[in-house]
Amino acid sequence: MSANPVALTVFLVLFFATAGLGFYATKMRSVNLSDLGQWGLGGRSFGTLIAWFLLGGDIYTAYTFVAVPALVAGAGAVGFFAVPFTILMYPVLFVVMPRLWSVAHKRGYVTAADFVRGRFGSRGLALAVAATGIIATIPYIALQLMGMQIVFAGIGLNFTLNLPGIGAFHDLPLLVAFIVLAVYTYHSGLHGTAIISVAKGILVYVAVLAAVIVIPIELGGYGKIFAAANPDTLLLGHGTANNLGPQFSFASLSLGSALALWLYPHSITGVFSSASRSVLKRNAFLLPSFTFALALIALLGVMAVAAGVKSMPEYAEGYRIFGNNFAIPALFLHSFSPWFAGLAFAAIGVGALVPAAIMSISCGNLFTRNIYKEFIDPNCAPATESKVAKVMSLVTKLAALFFVVALQSSYAINLQLLGGIWICQTLPSVMLALYTPRKLHSTGLLLGWLAGMVTGTWMAVSLNFKGSVYELHMFGLTIPCYAALIALVLNIVVAYAVSFVCNAMSGVSKADETLAEDYV
Amino acid sequence: MDGKPQRRGFHPIYLLLVVPFVALLWVPIFNRLEPSVFGIPFFYWYQTLWTFLGTACTIPVYLYEENKRK
Numbered sequence: 362m363s364a365n366p367v368a369l370t371v372f373l374v375l376f377f378a379t380a381g382l383g384f385y386a387t388k389m390r391s392v393n394l395s396d397l398g399q400w401g402l403g404g405r406s407f408g409t410l411i412a413w414f415l416l417g418g419d420i421y422t423a424y425t426f427v428a429v430p431a432l433v434a435g436a437g438a439v440g441f442f443a444v445p446f447t448i449l450m451y452p453v454l455f456v457v458m459p460r461l462w463s464v465a466h467k468r469g470y471v472t473a474a475d476f477v478r479g480r481f482g483s484r485g486l487a488l489a490v491a492a493t494g495i496i497a498t499i500p501y502i503a504l505q506l507m508g509m510q511i512v513f514a515g516i517g518l519n520f521t522l523n524l525p526g527i528g529a530f531h532d533l534p535l536l537v538a539f540i541v542l543a544v545y546t547y548h549s550g551l552h553g554t555a556i557i558s559v560a561k562g563i564l565v566y567v568a569v570l571a572a573v574i575v576i577p578i579e580l581g582g583y584g585k586i587f588a589a590a591n592p593d594t595l596l597l598g599h600g601t602a603n604n605l606g607p608q609f610s611f612a613s614l615s616l617g618s619a620l621a622l623w624l625y626p627h628s629i630t631g632v633f634s635s636a637s638r639s640v641l642k643r644n645a646f647l648l649p650s651f652t653f654a655l656a657l658i659a660l661l662g663v664m665a666v667a668a669g670v671k672s673m674p675e676y677a678e679g680y681r682i683f684g685n686n687f688a689i690p691a692l693f694l695h696s697f698s699p700w701f702a703g704l705a706f707a708a709i710g711v712g713a714l715v716p717a718a719i720m721s722i723s724c725g726n727l728f729t730r731n732i733y734k735e736f737i738d739p740n741c742a743p744a745t746e747s748k749v750a751k752v753m754s755l756v757t758k759l760a761a762l763f764f765v766v767a768l769q770s771s772y773a774i775n776l777q778l779l780g781g782i783w784i785c786q787t788l789p790s791v792m793l794a795l796y797t798p799r800k801l802h803s804t805g806l807l808l809g810w811l812a813g814m815v816t817g818t819w820m821a822v823s824l825n826f827k828g829s830v831y832e833l834h835m836f837g838l839t840i841p842c843y844a845a846l847i848a849l850v851l852n853i854v855v856a857y858a859v860s861f862v863c864n865a866m867s868g869v870s871k872a873d874e875t876l877a878e879d880y881v
Numbered sequence: 882m883d884g885k886p887q888r889r890g891f892h893p894i895y896l897l898l899v900v901p902f903v904a905l906l907w908v909p910i911f912n913r914l915e916p917s918v919f920g921i922p923f924f925y926w927y928q929t930l931w932t933f934l935g936t937a938c939t940i941p942v943y944l945y946e947e948n949k950r951k
Contacts, residue, residue, distance in 0.1 A: 584920025
């Protein structure tokens with residue numbers, strides 16, 4: 362693909378200006394970044410508006426901008442599950458997360474695993490929760506890097522560097538973006554990311570609103586767009602007498618993803634960085650505006666089909682390398698004037714930068730608090746704590762970079778869904794523990810987590826990592842269900858059953874350091 | 882922790898938070914093409930509209946809780 366100089370210039374200027382903004386942001390405020398509460402949680406200081414930008418920038422990732430429309434373009438209606446998913450997660454935010462925020466605020470918890478450690482006094486369970494968070498997040502960071510890779514290819518930055526004696530190096534632009542991301546995350550932490558998320562929010566809304574006005578006009582209206590779509594996949598297939606069918610798997614994907622979302626370390630970091638419970642509650646009805654943008658972006662997948670970009674020779678190479686994930690870049694290049702295509706691409710690029718930063722920060726927080734401080738150096742100084750988190754945020758990003766270079770998936774969304782299966786297994790320890798601590802015991806939670814992780818991973822393996830809807834055969838029925846939900850049900854049953862036995866044998870544990878009034 | 886968690890009586894307004902789950906998880910009610918709006922099939926605009934209806938369900942619960950705190 363040859364680069365359009367105008368598009369490329371606009372893209373590079375916006376991308377680097379935004380990243381630079383994040384770098385210098387902390388110079389404007391006097392913030393002590395050698396304190397983990399500042400570097401890793403932004404001093405728990407963000408009010409309603411900044412939290413709206415930060416959480417919106419954090420949760421609506423490259424998955425939203427690239428993988429969701431790609432799935433809609435390729436598979437039709439099923440890709441739209443992201444819309445109910447990102448609506449249903451807000452009642453969960455409204456009800457559950459203020460309780461977690463309160464106890465974290467009162468007790469100084471930085472991670473979900475800190476809470477589990479305090480609630481149950483179990484280092485093992487806290488380690489399980491922390492490790493799950495880290496391994497579920499690395500493929501998610503990888504997804505962001507893939508999003509950047511696709512944008513770079515679309516804008517024409519896919520040149521290959523030939524190093525004599527070493528060979529061809531294909532991912533140079535990705536490496537540059539990686540270094541930008543690494544430097545500003547290391548330097549500015551969550552404060553810098555908050556500033557970048559404001560720029561991201563503005564870029565995304567401008568690009569999306571322009572796209573849903575300009576592109577339908579070019580294509581002759583929504584009626585023509587949907588008439589061009591594949592009629593077989595425009596709706597979900599119906600079930601039969603003994604198979605609940607795609608309608609059920611659609612609902613299970615929506616529900617399972619909505620439950621999993623707030624358990625992700627980067628979500629919890631975003632939640633803990635808010636200044637109060639009210640900030641979270643207000644955002645439970647303000648953040649759905651981002652879901653509206655997501656729904657419009659999902660519709661762009663249908664528009665890509667109607668525009669026929671897939672069969673155009675100039676986008677053949679992009680489709681060959683990235684599959685349907687190239688649908689949106691191709692649609693933007695085809696429909697927009699070069700300068701606006703550059704802006705839209707910057708929206709996606711910066712859109713990947715923000716969550717990647719918060720994800721790696723949250724992994725740094727988890728490692729420092731729940732592995733390093735817990736098992737390696739319990740008496741480390743605050744400055745050491747912050748240093749370790751910074752270095753670990755770099756290591757998780759490197760791991761994600763390896764993920765991208767080693768594994769090329771045509772449906773990037775499945776990487777995220779696999780992480781979803783794992784992170785869902787921390788739900789009893791983190792969320793149910795907010796409500797029924799006396800019915801839960803750390804041994805029960807640990808065994809439930811183990812059961813969920815093993816069955817969830819086994820289901821993903823048996824699906825060859827190509828999908829996450831597993832067909833259960835029960836009572837003569839075929840139930841196609843999101844594997845995360847199946848594993849979670851088993852997890853919860855084991856957790857409560859084993860806890861009941863443990864509590865009956867040894868009495869309810871007295872290890873809980875939190876008090877009822879910490880939660881309100 | 883010894884004392885039981887404080888149970889503040891359940892108010893029916895919280896049922897509003899359940900409404901989106903019913904509306905979006907009972908897929909057969911919206912897995913259809915008609916009525917379409919501006920050529921957008923029902924399946925697509927119904928779910929998109931729920932981004933606003935979901936908000937409309939949450940705001941009364943928020944206002945209730947804010948009033949209760951005073």
